Amino acid sequence: MMNRTAFIKFRGTNSFLLHSLSSFQFSTHTASLHSNVSSLIHKITNLNDALNLFDEMSHTRPLPSVVHFTQLLHLVTKMKHFSSSLHLFNQMCSLGVPVDKYSMSIAIKCCCQLYRTKDGFAVLGCCFRRAIPPNVYIFNALLDGLVLEERILEAEMLFKKLIKQKLCEPDVVMYNTMIKGLCKFGNNVTAIALLRLMEQKHCEPSIVTYSTIIDSLCKDKLIDDAFKLFKEMVSDKGILPNVITYTSLICGLCKFGRWDDASKLLKQMEDENISPDVKTFTALVDAFCKEGKVEEAEAVIDIMVERGEVPNIVTYNSLIDGYCLRGEMIKAKTVFDSLRLRGLVPDVVTHSSLLNGYCKNLNIEKAEEMFHEMTVKGLKPDVVTYSTMIQGFFQVGRCVAARRLVDEMHAQGQVPDQCTYGIVLDGLCNNHLVEGALSLFYLVGNSKLNSDIAVYNILIDGAGKNGKVEVARILFQGLIDKGLQPDVRTYNVMISGFCREGQLGEAKLLFLKMEESGCPPNNITYCVLLQGYLKNRHYDDVEMLLREMDDRGYSLDASTLSLFIDHIAAGLLDRSMLKLLGKLVPKELLNDPSLCDWE
DNA sequence: ACGCATGTCT
Structure with a gap:
């Protein structure tokens, strides 16, 4: 007993809970124990208290029911402490608590949210062994895990299998999860088709269904389609939008610079008595910052504080990024340093933003310091951090350091993505190492990495700038042969390459081809071509x-x-x-x- | 008496 109390104190329980716990311990009557646990669970606000209560419960005889343990498990899961929750579940099993479909579904959810969907399926196996028939809650958790891990094909297969083999009747949540997966994969068309299927099957789409697709359309810059669906939801279905729906739309409008429309929508929210929350405000802060309007972003933060909303780390990350974008590194660092005073902990994104700012403003030493600082703080640089730092090294010509960091990234288990690949190719090209970039490109071969037009744009640009217009021509033909569609940037870098070599005829031919290929020249195309003409003193056109x-x-x-x-x-x-x-x-x-x- | 899905940042 003494030992346990000491243990609880060690974990930093507040005395209020300790007091409640000690009174709880001596109650032996089942009914009073019952209400006592429930009321204790409702008072818990942090992980420590939850763990301590679990500890108390596990030492109580007879053991509290699985329901109480599950309530606690759910609480810890809601705090997003999936690891702890899973640990508690295991302890429940060891204690001999008769786990049921409820606790199983939470355990599976925790596995899946930890990117361990594989383990989630293993727990599903346990369900079968324990004769707990998996239900729609359990399958939803698994489906969500597959979506989270971007295993979209497997998600689709599971979804179809469940319906075909009648393993469970999909509910609105399952449809929504599948729709989220399709949207994540950029397949809005199928997502909307699934929404129609829901209607057919009399599984009425909910506010979540619509919000998920509306958000995806906004992110894919299909704002008009998003509003079409919004209108359908409100007018045809009579579903009222909530703060989440509005935030997606406002975010989409802001990113397009459609400030007037965004402000109209904010007003519409107010009229409907829906208050913008911290995420809505942060979307505004971010959009202002990205347009270089940091003063406006600061004003938004002031307004949100006045309205009782507390800016969070995401809000300040956007603000820091805004200052960095304008080269105001001292202000960025000041905000960074003020975070702890505000009770906020700078995260990987915060550090990466500042690191990016230092890189972009060519203060590579400070960037390296920041990189070091985060590892000292126990923050793990992620693929974005590494990519940013690698790009920084390339920008100042430190190709060897860049290369070393790519290796370290691998060693740390961070997998370079499409963006990293582009940064490396671009870095090599800009440091007169086009041959190296091309070697890497051919080494990567027919992988998905090389199926992105952006890769070709980088290489063609690099080849052109290094006087290898013939290589550029071969790359261009290669992407056509592959069935890739050149975009306006591809044409621009090709035209620029031809102009640099004085091949104005070729440049003009390609320029004329743009319109007929359904890729009309943009402002940059004209400037590139005009510069080519002027520099070659060719004034006819x-x-x-x-x-x-x-x-x-x-x-x-x-x-x-x-x-x-x-x-x-x-x-x-x-x-x-x-x-x-x-x-x-x-x-x-x-x-x-x-x-x-x-x- | 207990469990599933939507929006903000590098």
Whole structure:
């Protein structure tokens, strides 16, 4: 007894709970024990208290019922302490608590949320052995695990198998989980088809069903489709949107810079008495920061605080990133240092953001310090951290250090992703190691990594910039042969490569091919081509291109504009072109004093 | 008397 009390104290229980526990211990009557455990469970707010209560319960004789243990298990799971919860479940088994379908489903959920769906299926095996027929709750947890691990094909197979073999009747939650998986995999069309199937099967889609798909559409920049579904949900189904639905839509609008629409939607929320919460506000903070409007982001934080919402680590991570983006590293670091005072713990993302800021502002030493600091704090750099640091090394020409970090990343069990691969290829190209990039590319071969147009864009750009326009041409043909679709960037880097080599005819041919390939030239295409013409003193098409730009509502970027000014000043171009050029000066450049005296 | 699904950041 003494030992146990000491143990409880050691774990930092508050005295209030200890007191409750000691009174609980001496109650022997089953009914009073019953209500006592339930009321204790309701008072628990942290993991320590939960673990201590479990400890008490496991030493009580007769043992509390499986229901009480399950309530506690659920509580710990809700706190997202899946590991602890699983540990408690194992202890329950050791104690001989007769675990049932309820506790089993929680155990399986915990396995799955820990990216151990394999173990989840093992527990399913236990269900069969213990003659506990798995139900829709258990299968949902497993399905969710497969989705979490991005094992979408297996998720689909499980889903279909459950229906076909009538292992369980899918409920709305199961449909929603499957829909989430499809959305995660970018398959909005099938997700919506599944929503229609639900209607057919008289399993009415819920607010979660709609919110899941609406969010996915927003993330895929299909805002109009998202609003179509939103309207259907409200008008046809009579389902009222909640703060989650609104947050997805507002987030989508903000990322598109559609501030007016976002603000209308915020107002609509208020009219419906739905308050924006910390996630809604954070979406706004992030969007402002990404547009460089950090002052507005700060104002949003002030408003949320006034309204009683507490900014969390995600909010501040966005703000830190905003400062980094503007190169205001001192402010970024100040916010970082203030987090602990606010009771927040900087996480891997916080460190990675600051590290990224230092890299982008070419302060590689500070970036390395940050990388070191997080490992000292026991934070594990993830694939994003490594990728950021690798990119930083490449940017300052430290290719060997970059290479070493790729190896360390492997050693630490972090698997490089598509983004890491792109960073390495780009880094090699920009450090005159195109051959190395190409070797890596051919080594990777027909893997999924090489089925991304972005990879080709990097290599073609790298080849072009290193005077290997023939290599660029081969790569371009290669991607066509593979059935990949060149995007506007592919055309731009190809055209840029041709121009650099003075192959203006080839550049023009490709430029003309864009429209007919359903990939119309963008602002950058015109600037690239015009720069090519000017640098090669080939002026025949220049005026026509400028007129086309004007028709399309495009404008010249600063470097192209200054090139034009140089050519006019040198008498290579006629001053009569100034009027046309004037129409193509972007508004933001009109206030630039360095460009005021050009006429 | 106990268990499943939706939105914010690098």
